[in-house]
Amino acid sequence: MNLILLSPDDIGADHYARITDTRRLKHLLEVHRASAGENFSVGIQGGNMGKAELVELSSEQAVFSLNSLEELPPPPLPVHLVLALPRPRMLARTLEHVTTLGVKEITLLHTKRVEKSYWQSPELRPEKIYQHLILGLEQAKDTLLPTVHLRKGFRPFIEEQLPALLAKGRGLLAHPGMPHACPRGISDKTLLLVGPEGGFIDWEVEQLLTAGCEGMHLGPRILRVETAVTALLSRLF
Incomplete structure:
Protein backbone atom coordinates (compact mmCIF):
# COMPACT_ATOMS: atom_id res chain seq x y z
CA MET A 1 0.00 0.00 0.00
CA ASN A 67 -3.37 18.76 5.73
CA SER A 68 -3.33 20.41 2.33
CA LEU A 69 -3.95 17.82 -0.36
CA GLU A 70 -2.79 19.56 -3.53
CA GLU A 71 -1.04 16.81 -5.50
CA LEU A 72 -2.88 15.66 -8.61
CA PRO A 73 -3.13 11.95 -9.44
CA PRO A 74 -0.95 10.69 -12.31
CA PRO A 75 -2.38 11.13 -15.83
CA PRO A 76 -4.40 8.19 -17.16
CA LEU A 77 -3.45 6.22 -20.24
CA PRO A 78 -5.47 7.24 -23.32
CA VAL A 79 -6.83 3.73 -23.75
CA HIS A 80 -10.03 1.77 -23.44
CA LEU A 81 -9.10 -1.88 -22.84
CA VAL A 82 -11.47 -4.51 -24.24
CA LEU A 83 -10.47 -7.81 -22.71
CA ALA A 84 -11.99 -11.22 -23.36
CA LEU A 85 -13.01 -12.38 -19.90
CA PRO A 86 -10.06 -14.32 -18.41
CA ARG A 87 -10.12 -17.16 -15.91
CA PRO A 88 -11.21 -15.81 -12.47
CA ARG A 89 -7.77 -15.95 -10.85
CA MET A 90 -6.17 -14.29 -13.86
CA LEU A 91 -8.94 -11.68 -13.96
CA ALA A 92 -8.12 -10.57 -10.42
CA ARG A 93 -4.43 -10.08 -11.18
CA THR A 94 -5.10 -8.44 -14.54
CA LEU A 95 -7.52 -5.88 -13.09
CA GLU A 96 -4.94 -4.89 -10.50
CA HIS A 97 -2.12 -4.69 -13.07
CA VAL A 98 -3.97 -2.56 -15.63
CA THR A 99 -5.29 -0.24 -12.91
CA THR A 100 -1.75 0.24 -11.65
CA LEU A 101 -0.64 1.12 -15.20
CA GLY A 102 -3.32 3.80 -15.56
CA VAL A 103 -6.16 2.22 -17.56
CA LYS A 104 -9.44 3.97 -16.73
CA GLU A 105 -11.90 2.24 -19.07
CA ILE A 106 -12.21 -1.55 -19.14
CA THR A 107 -14.68 -3.76 -20.99
CA LEU A 108 -14.83 -7.47 -20.17
CA LEU A 109 -16.16 -9.30 -23.22
CA HIS A 110 -17.51 -12.77 -23.95
CA THR A 111 -15.94 -14.58 -26.89
CA LYS A 112 -16.13 -18.11 -28.26
CA ARG A 113 -13.20 -19.39 -26.20
CA VAL A 114 -14.39 -17.84 -22.93
CA GLU A 115 -15.93 -20.49 -20.69
CA LYS A 116 -19.53 -19.56 -19.87
CA SER A 117 -18.90 -20.56 -16.26
CA TYR A 118 -16.47 -17.64 -15.90
CA TRP A 119 -19.43 -15.25 -15.87
CA GLN A 120 -20.69 -16.92 -12.67
CA SER A 121 -17.44 -16.28 -10.81
CA PRO A 122 -17.56 -14.36 -7.51
CA GLU A 123 -14.70 -12.27 -8.94
CA LEU A 124 -17.27 -10.47 -11.11
CA ARG A 125 -19.32 -9.28 -8.18
CA PRO A 126 -19.15 -5.46 -7.99
CA GLU A 127 -17.55 -5.52 -4.55
CA LYS A 128 -14.79 -7.91 -5.73
CA ILE A 129 -14.05 -5.86 -8.84
CA TYR A 130 -13.95 -2.72 -6.69
CA GLN A 131 -11.49 -4.38 -4.30
CA HIS A 132 -9.06 -5.25 -7.11
CA LEU A 133 -9.28 -1.75 -8.58
CA ILE A 134 -8.56 -0.21 -5.18
CA LEU A 135 -5.49 -2.41 -4.74
CA GLY A 136 -4.24 -1.24 -8.12
CA LEU A 137 -4.76 2.42 -7.21
CA GLU A 138 -2.98 2.03 -3.88
CA GLN A 139 0.00 0.42 -5.59
CA ALA A 140 0.30 3.17 -8.21
CA LYS A 141 -0.47 6.13 -5.92
CA ASP A 142 -3.56 7.04 -7.91
CA THR A 143 -7.07 8.08 -6.87
CA LEU A 144 -9.16 7.83 -10.06
CA LEU A 145 -11.18 4.63 -10.15
CA PRO A 146 -11.53 2.85 -13.53
CA THR A 147 -14.92 2.05 -15.00
CA VAL A 148 -15.59 -1.62 -15.78
CA HIS A 149 -18.25 -2.73 -18.29
CA LEU A 150 -19.48 -6.33 -18.66
CA ARG A 151 -20.47 -7.41 -22.19
CA LYS A 152 -21.79 -10.98 -22.36
CA GLY A 153 -22.49 -11.04 -26.10
CA PHE A 154 -19.82 -10.71 -28.79
CA ARG A 155 -22.17 -9.99 -31.69
CA PRO A 156 -24.15 -7.29 -29.81
CA PHE A 157 -20.83 -5.71 -28.84
CA ILE A 158 -19.68 -5.66 -32.48
CA GLU A 159 -22.96 -4.26 -33.76
CA GLU A 160 -24.00 -1.92 -30.96
CA GLN A 161 -20.95 -0.73 -29.00
CA LEU A 162 -17.90 -1.09 -31.21
CA PRO A 163 -18.80 1.52 -33.89
CA ALA A 164 -19.18 4.25 -31.29
CA LEU A 165 -15.94 3.24 -29.57
CA LEU A 166 -14.00 3.29 -32.84
CA ALA A 167 -15.43 6.72 -33.61
CA LYS A 168 -13.57 8.01 -30.54
CA GLY A 169 -10.14 6.65 -31.42
CA ARG A 170 -7.87 4.13 -33.09
CA GLY A 171 -8.78 0.46 -32.70
CA LEU A 172 -5.90 -1.99 -32.20
CA LEU A 173 -6.52 -5.74 -32.23
CA ALA A 174 -3.75 -7.73 -30.53
CA HIS A 175 -3.67 -11.22 -32.04
CA PRO A 176 -0.91 -13.68 -33.00
CA GLY A 177 -0.15 -13.84 -36.71
CA MET A 178 -1.24 -10.33 -37.59
CA PRO A 179 0.97 -8.73 -40.29
CA HIS A 180 2.11 -5.67 -38.32
CA ALA A 181 4.05 -5.37 -35.08
CA CYS A 182 2.64 -3.51 -32.09
CA PRO A 183 3.42 0.22 -32.47
CA ARG A 184 5.48 2.05 -29.88
CA GLY A 185 5.05 5.25 -27.94
CA ILE A 186 1.69 6.40 -29.28
CA SER A 187 -0.38 9.16 -27.68
CA ASP A 188 -3.65 8.86 -29.60
CA LYS A 189 -6.82 7.76 -27.88
CA THR A 190 -6.89 4.02 -28.44
CA LEU A 191 -9.24 1.07 -28.19
CA LEU A 192 -7.12 -1.99 -27.39
CA LEU A 193 -8.70 -5.43 -27.88
CA VAL A 194 -7.10 -8.52 -26.34
CA GLY A 195 -8.44 -12.05 -26.72
CA PRO A 196 -8.70 -14.96 -24.28
CA GLU A 197 -6.31 -17.85 -23.71
CA GLY A 198 -6.10 -19.41 -27.18
CA GLY A 199 -6.96 -16.10 -28.85
CA PHE A 200 -9.97 -14.93 -30.81
CA ILE A 201 -11.41 -17.42 -33.30
CA ASP A 202 -11.00 -16.60 -37.01
CA TRP A 203 -14.58 -15.35 -37.37
CA GLU A 204 -14.14 -12.93 -34.46
CA VAL A 205 -10.88 -11.63 -35.92
CA GLU A 206 -12.59 -11.10 -39.28
CA GLN A 207 -15.46 -9.21 -37.67
CA LEU A 208 -13.14 -6.93 -35.72
CA LEU A 209 -10.96 -6.18 -38.74
CA THR A 210 -14.02 -5.53 -40.90
CA ALA A 211 -15.33 -3.11 -38.27
CA GLY A 212 -12.16 -1.04 -38.62
CA CYS A 213 -9.68 -2.42 -36.07
CA GLU A 214 -6.01 -2.72 -37.02
CA GLY A 215 -4.40 -6.11 -36.43
CA MET A 216 -1.04 -6.26 -34.66
CA HIS A 217 1.20 -8.75 -32.87
CA LEU A 218 3.82 -8.85 -30.10
CA GLY A 219 6.13 -11.30 -31.82
CA PRO A 220 6.29 -15.08 -32.18
CA ARG A 221 5.83 -15.97 -28.52
CA ILE A 222 2.39 -16.86 -27.16
CA LEU A 223 1.83 -15.01 -23.89
CA ARG A 224 -0.60 -15.42 -21.04
CA VAL A 225 -3.29 -12.75 -20.97
CA GLU A 226 -1.92 -10.91 -17.93
CA THR A 227 1.57 -10.85 -19.47
CA ALA A 228 0.32 -9.79 -22.89
CA VAL A 229 -1.78 -6.93 -21.54
CA THR A 230 1.09 -5.55 -19.47
CA ALA A 231 3.52 -5.84 -22.41
CA LEU A 232 1.07 -4.18 -24.80
CA LEU A 233 0.35 -1.23 -22.55
CA SER A 234 4.03 -0.71 -21.80
CA ARG A 235 4.97 -0.79 -25.46
CA LEU A 236 2.09 1.28 -26.74
CA PHE A 237 2.26 4.10 -24.21
Missing part, protein backbone atom coordinates in the same frame (compact mmCIF):
# COMPACT_ATOMS: atom_id res chain seq x y z
CA ASN A 2 1.94 3.01 -1.30
CA LEU A 3 -1.08 5.28 -0.79
CA ILE A 4 -3.69 5.36 1.96
CA LEU A 5 -6.74 5.74 -0.27
CA LEU A 6 -9.64 7.39 1.52
CA SER A 7 -13.27 7.32 0.48
CA PRO A 8 -15.40 10.43 1.09
CA ASP A 9 -17.18 8.43 3.82
CA ASP A 10 -13.90 8.18 5.76
CA ILE A 11 -13.70 11.95 6.18
CA GLY A 12 -15.64 13.78 8.86
CA ALA A 13 -16.78 17.37 9.08
CA ASP A 14 -13.79 18.03 11.36
CA HIS A 15 -11.40 17.25 8.45
CA TYR A 16 -10.11 14.15 10.19
CA ALA A 17 -10.15 10.85 8.31
CA ARG A 18 -11.08 7.69 10.22
CA ILE A 19 -10.28 4.19 8.95
CA THR A 20 -12.04 1.26 10.61
CA ASP A 21 -11.89 -1.59 8.07
CA THR A 22 -9.72 -4.59 8.85
CA ARG A 23 -7.61 -4.61 5.67
CA ARG A 24 -6.21 -1.10 5.91
CA LEU A 25 -5.80 -1.25 9.67
CA LYS A 26 -3.89 -4.52 9.42
CA HIS A 27 -1.61 -3.03 6.79
CA LEU A 28 -0.85 0.01 8.92
CA LEU A 29 -0.20 -2.12 12.00
CA GLU A 30 1.68 -5.07 10.52
CA VAL A 31 3.33 -3.77 7.34
CA HIS A 32 4.00 -0.11 8.05
CA ARG A 33 4.31 -0.74 11.79
CA ALA A 34 2.89 2.77 12.05
CA SER A 35 2.70 4.93 15.13
CA ALA A 36 1.06 8.23 15.96
CA GLY A 37 2.94 11.26 14.71
CA GLU A 38 4.07 9.73 11.43
CA ASN A 39 3.10 11.22 8.07
CA PHE A 40 1.68 9.09 5.28
CA SER A 41 0.81 9.59 1.62
CA VAL A 42 -2.96 9.76 1.37
CA GLY A 43 -5.45 10.43 -1.40
CA ILE A 44 -9.18 10.97 -1.62
CA GLN A 45 -10.89 8.67 -4.07
CA GLY A 46 -11.62 10.73 -7.17
CA GLY A 47 -9.61 13.67 -5.85
CA ASN A 48 -6.19 14.94 -4.86
CA MET A 49 -3.33 13.46 -2.86
CA GLY A 50 -0.89 14.71 -0.24
CA LYS A 51 0.46 14.02 3.24
CA ALA A 52 -1.54 13.37 6.39
CA GLU A 53 -0.45 12.89 9.99
CA LEU A 54 -1.50 9.75 11.81
CA VAL A 55 -2.81 11.03 15.14
CA GLU A 56 -4.32 7.81 16.52
CA LEU A 57 -3.89 4.11 15.76
CA SER A 58 -5.46 1.12 17.46
CA SER A 59 -6.86 -2.25 16.46
CA GLU A 60 -10.22 -0.52 16.01
CA GLN A 61 -9.42 2.64 14.09
CA ALA A 62 -6.80 4.89 12.55
CA VAL A 63 -7.29 8.65 12.59
CA PHE A 64 -5.49 10.99 10.20
CA SER A 65 -5.25 14.76 10.33
CA LEU A 66 -5.63 15.94 6.74
